[in-house]
Amino acid sequence: MTNNLTVPEKALVEALIVGLKKRLDDNLKGVRTDMQQTLEDAGIERLSVKLPSGLKVGSITTSAPGKKPEITDEAAFTRFVEEFAPTEVMTIKVVRPSYAKKLLDEMxxxxxxxxxxxxxxxxxxxxxxxxxxxxxxxxxxxWEKEGLDILAAAWRAGELDHIDGLPQLTSGGAQ
Known part of the structure; x- marks a missing residue:
């Protein structure tokens, strides 16, 4: 990809890509937070991603938070296991990790x-x-099959310029 470039040019390409990625990652955090809140507020579980032409390029799917058991009081948990299954408590009064996992899985x-x-x-x-x-x-x-490529082409072609918040790239000497 950069075989014909000089070392300083390769350094510039890497710095540019790393910088753009950082800007995009920073932007993505805010966009994802806003999108998650929008999806939750509207009660949307699945949403098609379409170009202005109506061509579907992907979809966004929500996932609900899940509850997981967590040992919050090690001493009380150990006392419980000691009474319920004494052979699963080691001499130093620590619940065997495999048994703790078994109980947590059941919970x-x-x-x-x-x-x-x-x-x-x-x-x-x-x-x-x-x-x-x-x-x-x-x-x-x-993504739909080739959806990312289609979306990228539409972005490069300026078909999404009317959407606020999208990063804009220009090529060559464009201002």
Whole structure:
């Protein structure tokens, strides 16, 4: 790609690309935050991405936040496991990581900081654990076949210039 360039020209190309990427990344953070809020406010789960001509180039799909169990009080959790399954507590009173994972997986599947006692089939609240937000709501962009190339070509051709907030590139000596 840059085989015919001098070392200073290669350095300039890299600096330019790194700089543009930083500007785009900074811009993207704000755009994604605004888009996420817009999608949530409007109750939109899936949205087509179309050029002004109506040609679909991709889609945006939301994902809901999920709850995950988290051990919030190690001592209480250890006491719980010691009473419930004493062989799973090591001498130094630390819950075996594999057993903690098993309990956390079960709590995640149940959607609550509780497990089912396999012997008595009772639901037991787990001390020292509670449900917390596991990840924030988000969204993703997926592309139609060649959608990214079509979108890039439309952008380069100036077909999207009327949209505020899009980065603008000019070529050659254009001002």
């Amino acid at each position: 995640e599947a149940r959607g609550a900081a509780e497990i089912v006692d396999p012997e008595h089939h009772e639901i037991i609240e787990v001390d020292g654990a509670e449900m917390k937000e596991g990840r924030a709501a988000s969204h993703s962009v997926t």
